[in-house]
Amino acid sequence: MTGSKTSHFLLYNYVMNTRDEALRKIRDELLVFKESPLYTYRTENHFFPVVGEGNHEAQIMFVGEAPGLNEAKTARPFCGAAGKFLDELINSIGLERAQVYITNIVKDRPPENRDPTPEEIELYAPFLDRQINIIQPRVIATLGRHSMNYIMKKFGLDLELEPISRIHGRTFAAQTSYGEITIVTLYHPAAALYNGGMRDTLKQDFQVLKKFV
Numbered sequence: 001m002t003g004s005k006t007s008h009f010l011l012y013n014y015v016m017n018t019r020d021e022a023l024r025k026i027r028d029e030l031l032v033f034k035e036s037p038l039y040t041y042r043t044e045n046h047f048f049p050v051v052g053e054g055n056h057e058a059q060i061m062f063v064g065e066a067p068g069l070n071e072a073k074t075a076r077p078f079c080g081a082a083g084k085f086l087d088e089l090i091n092s093i094g095l096e097r098a099q100v101y102i103t104n105i106v107k108d109r110p111p112e113n114r115d116p117t118p119e120e121i122e123l124y125a126p127f128l129d130r131q132i133n134i135i136q137p138r139v140i141a142t143l144g145r146h147s148m149n150y151i152m153k154k155f156g157l158d159l160e161l162e163p164i165s166r167i168h169g170r171t172f173a174a175q176t177s178y179g180e181i182t183i184v185t186l187y188h189p190a191a192a193l194y195n196g197g198m199r200d201t202l203k204q205d206f207q208v209l210k211k212f213v
């Protein structure tokens with residue numbers, strides 16, 4: 001290896017180790033996140049927090065809402081029926097699941113799959129904010145309205161917010177500390193599971209991600 005190749009290689013390894021470590025720290029903090037009202041429910045049921053999964057260098061980060069039963073049992077995001085459809089959608093733009101990063105705003109399962117409360121979103125959001133800063137994705141694709149509302153507001157796009165039925169499949173430019181990124185607002189894959197029309201819409205909307213692949 002030439003000198004410049006070696007130093008590039010060392011820098012790359014340093015950045016990657018730092019990312020891995022910072023993400024591991026988030027996992028460790030979540031494991032003992034007793035401040036959460038979902039903590040007792042998690043431990044009583046022998047569930048896990050679902051931190052996130054995928055490429056720590058991903059260009060595209062998907063943000064869902066909160067783990068369901070399968071996810072809480074396995075610690076893996078989107079590993080149930082909605083996840084199967086998400087995998088299909090990711091494959092449809094020429095990517096594998098392992099090439100992107102998948103996470104949720106709320107990292108513990110709310111009982112009975114209810115929607116996360118505003119308090120839960122506020123409590124868990126700093127973990128997501130840190131994941132975004134560590135991974136520095138070029139694209140954040142929101143899955144569902146909770147994720148859309150949080151991410152759009154976080155990046156100062158409040159005025160562009162409309163019901164998801166009006167802005168699904170759209171792209172928005174946002175400024176971050178590491179440069180400009182694109183936010184893509186998508187329906188939640190679970191919404192499409194039993195609705196053929198919604199399934200086609202989501203498939204079509206997903207194609208906007210192709211230009212970032």
Ligand code: URA
Pocket residue numbers: 050064065066067068071076077078079082104190
């Ligand atoms: N729904 C979500 O929003 N996230 C998951 O991880 C699974 C289902």
